[in-house]
Amino acid sequence: MKQPNHALARMLDRSGMSKGELARRVQARAAKYGLRQVNPDTTGVRRWLDGEQPRSPMPSIIGDVFSAHFGYRVTTYDLGLGESPDLDRPLVYPASFGEAVEAVSELGRADVDRRQVLAGLPFVALAGTGPSRDWLLGTLDQDQDPDPGPRVRFEDVTSVKNMFASFQNMDVMQGGGSGRLVLTEYMNQHVYPLLRRTYAEDVRRALCAAAAEQTYLLGWMAYDDGEHGTAQRYLIQALRLAEESRDAALGAHVLAGMADQATLQGDPLEGRRLAQAGRHGLARADSPACLADLWALEARALAVLGDGKATAHAVGESERAFTQVTPSTEPEWAKFIDGAYLHGEYANAFRDLNQPDNATEHAQRSIDYARRQGRARRGALSQAALAVSHLQRNDLEAAHAAGVRAISLSRQVQSSRSVEAVQDLQKRMMPFGSHRLVADFNERARVLLAA
Template sequence: MARTRTRNELLAAVIREIGWSQEQTAAHFRVVATESGAIELTSVTRSNISQWILGSQPQPKAASILRETLSRGLRRGLTLAEIGLEDAGQAEPDWSSDTTSTLLELGDIEMDIGRRTALATSAYSVAALGLPISAWWDTAAERAEQRRSRTNSTVTAADVDSVREMSAFFSQREQKRGGADGRTALVAYLRNEVAAHLNRHAISEPVRRGLYSAAGEMAYLCGWTAFDTREHHIAQHWFTLGVRLAAEADDPALAGHILRAMAHQAADLGHGHQAVNLATASIERKRYTSAGPRERALIGVVHARALAADGQRREALAALRRAEDDLSAADPDPGAEPSRVFFFGEASLASQTAHTLTALGDLKGAAEQFTRSVNTRRTKAFARTHSVTLGYLGSVQARQGHLDAAIGTWGSALDAMAGIHSGRAKETVIQMRRSLSPYRNRGNRAATDLDTRARTLLSSVA
């Protein structure tokens, strides 16, 4: 006897509450699928939505993307149960679980190709961007201090220094070669070496806090490299863990640094309101005031970018001015502030300023700032960053109608991408080809040649 499907009334009710048709639901679903890298789901149509409403169960990946799509439509988080679907176990980042256990679990997922692929292709979750209440932040370090060690061995200040040295190495590598280069080794070191330290007894409370801070910075770096490879859901989990470890270390500046990265990610993905919430959190509770001038400038300019993405022009321009003042006050000695901000200087400030101006519609100002960034950056040490910035500059020049200038800039970007393994670099090449598409068959030899180079390079940049 054929199995009778039960109509999914919960799913139908949620779609009605949003006010979407099935065709509109499918269109929004495809946007989230594209954002998540789930290429096989970008062909979902009204027919698929209809089948799911009639009771057909989507595959776990499709269910996750559908849940996120509808959460965005309602502007609040939904569980799979609330839309009448089976929970496939894709938990959102958790602020309350044991940090060491979470680190081990995330590390294990990354090292298991099947589980990693499932997490990497899950949708970036706007619903997961909510932050804990004040009481959680107030007691995080005390809770961690009271946590019992799981072995009899001890952790010393030398161990903490070793972790920080490794973070500095991997951070410099990411700036030069891209997030995909060496990422497996980074995660393995955190999962094995650093997790073992966290299970040991620290010889003093300052050492324990230093260890948790160093671990939080490395978790952030795992998130940042995942962000650079466009694995946004994985990045979310690592960023959340990094913030939790920073709170347990009572290191507000580090927490602000990571919240700034989360705001950057949200702005990149087009979630301006959520970006503002995260960027605002990055400057609250001593996170901004306890940081050095260079780090304050970094946190501040991303705050400006988030405000611009949310349409808050006056506030964004004021935040830009504060960031410029902060960087002007920074000590030129790289050792004066934590190594995590070694990359941030005039070139980086100019690049983020350009993104802010682009969001505000000031293409002339954006082009000037991207040019300033290109001209002031040390290209050998920051090859990945330099190549991506050239891509952004070319895009702005094309939008201004300066095609010849854009083609020249994009050619330089492709030259700079040799040896780069970065999802963001790949995305700039994809956008480059989209901008060139109207000129491919219209006799523009320079555009056609550049497009051919771009197509060839796409197989090697990520």
């Protein structure tokens, strides 16, 4: 026996809409998405209230209507029309700006309300193929009209951009697990609602750039926190918002993050392809820092593929690009692309090629930069790379010393990547058996993991 949908009834009552008005808005919203066959009437709304479950995609459209009305994300489970959010929706590159706003808003809301469910999502191989192609082709719908509401001003966008520096610094200095929940709440309450309001075209593009920067940062924080399914969804939606901003360098930056993740998740061919797509996109922009990053990430992918010559070439191109960087002219999001970061990436590439001399040189340079800047996460990752290079020379004593420093630095940040680097060292020390230094390192690692 069907039970009345009290959640939908409460939401309809709060909105002040009649059943007929809700039906008309659902029709209009469906038409924006090209779904002309979706045409509910007052009787249909009454059946939903009586407990009838509308067929897909109706629940999502109803959620979009209420979201637009209230200015924050209302999901199908808020309306009693679904037990969980559509977590596959953010894996798709939206065809229109309106769909992008709804997809990223739903993802942000789920990241707060259904964090445990979201944390268990798997990384989907090749999910970046369509987004990177669509971003490069630039064949995206620009005709979506925003919903009515208070007009967004440049002052509103400036406020959002000013917050980005604080959140990025929090991530760089303390790890992705530190400020992610705060940033998610900020995006849900302040940034994503702005995307639904009215604005002049120049304001719209600036707002999309600001939203893309912070959506990327959410993805990066989730990546650093070990939640790769969540990170992948944020990065795809950040790329779509970057396309709306018409900022090619920002889009290339997002593709760099997607390339890094693909390689880390065991698909270096996809990682290389995404990095190359980013470099092609930079033909329309000028960011030597972003170019240096993309070459470094291509080097990482090539190293995993075992191509030493191509890896060395990519590292050289990255270093050449970095010599052209003028920090004052680079965007805020590029500030982390510096000596500590790049030499750390080179070190990992040469580590994967089993070239300990090159890996040691770059790891030590990264460590020196990171120490001066007080960057514990980067220091931990590069100390781990240094330890591996010592193991590749069978120097367990030096590897243990570097590994202990990696553990010490990992305690200072909330970063799954730092912990994973320590766990990787444990595995690499296994051939040394029950040596006292191995036992000591494992005990120190056990304490870190327990914490």
